[in-house]
Amino acid sequence: MALPREKSVTLTGIVIPADWNDRQELIAAAIATADEKEYRIAANKKGKELLDCLQRQVEATGTLGRDEKGREMITVKNYIVK
Numbered sequence: 316m317a318l319p320r321e322k323s324v325t326l327t328g329i330v331i332p333a334d335w336n337d338r339q340e341l342i343a344a345a346i347a348t349a350d351e352k353e354y355r356i357a358a359n360k361k362g363k364e365l366l367d368c369l370q371r372q373v374e375a376t377g378t379l380g381r382d383e384k385g386r387e388m389i390t391v392k393n394y395i396v397k
Contacts, residue, residue: 325376326354326389327397330368341366346375346389355382357390365394372397 326346333355334343344366345353356362356375365373375394382388 322378323376323392324379324389325374327372327374328354329370329372330356330365332369341369344369346373352387354379355386355388357382357388359390361391361394365391368396 326348328346328348330344331347331353332341332343333345333353334341336342343355343358344362345355347353356365357377357380361377365375373394373396375389375391377389377391377393380388380390
C-alpha cells in the first residue's frame with residue numbers, strides 16, 4: 316500500500332511565540348493566519364530560523380501535519396519575510 320503523498324501548502328501570517336522551556340527561553344513558534352488559525356512550526360532547520368522572525372509577517376510553504384498533541388503543524392520548506 317502506497318503512503319499518501321504530502322501536499323504542499325502556503326500559509327501567510329504572523330510568527331508568534333508558542334512554547335518556552337523551564338528557563339523561559341523560546342523553543343517553539345507558530346504562524347497565526349488571518350482566519351484566526353494557528354499552525355505550530357516544526358523544529359526543522361527552516362522552522363528554527365523562523366524563531367528569529369517573531370511578530371513579523373511571513374509567507375511559508377511546506378507540508379501540513381499534526382504534532383504529538385494533535386495540533387496543526389507546518390513543516391516549513393521555504394519562507395519569505397514580508
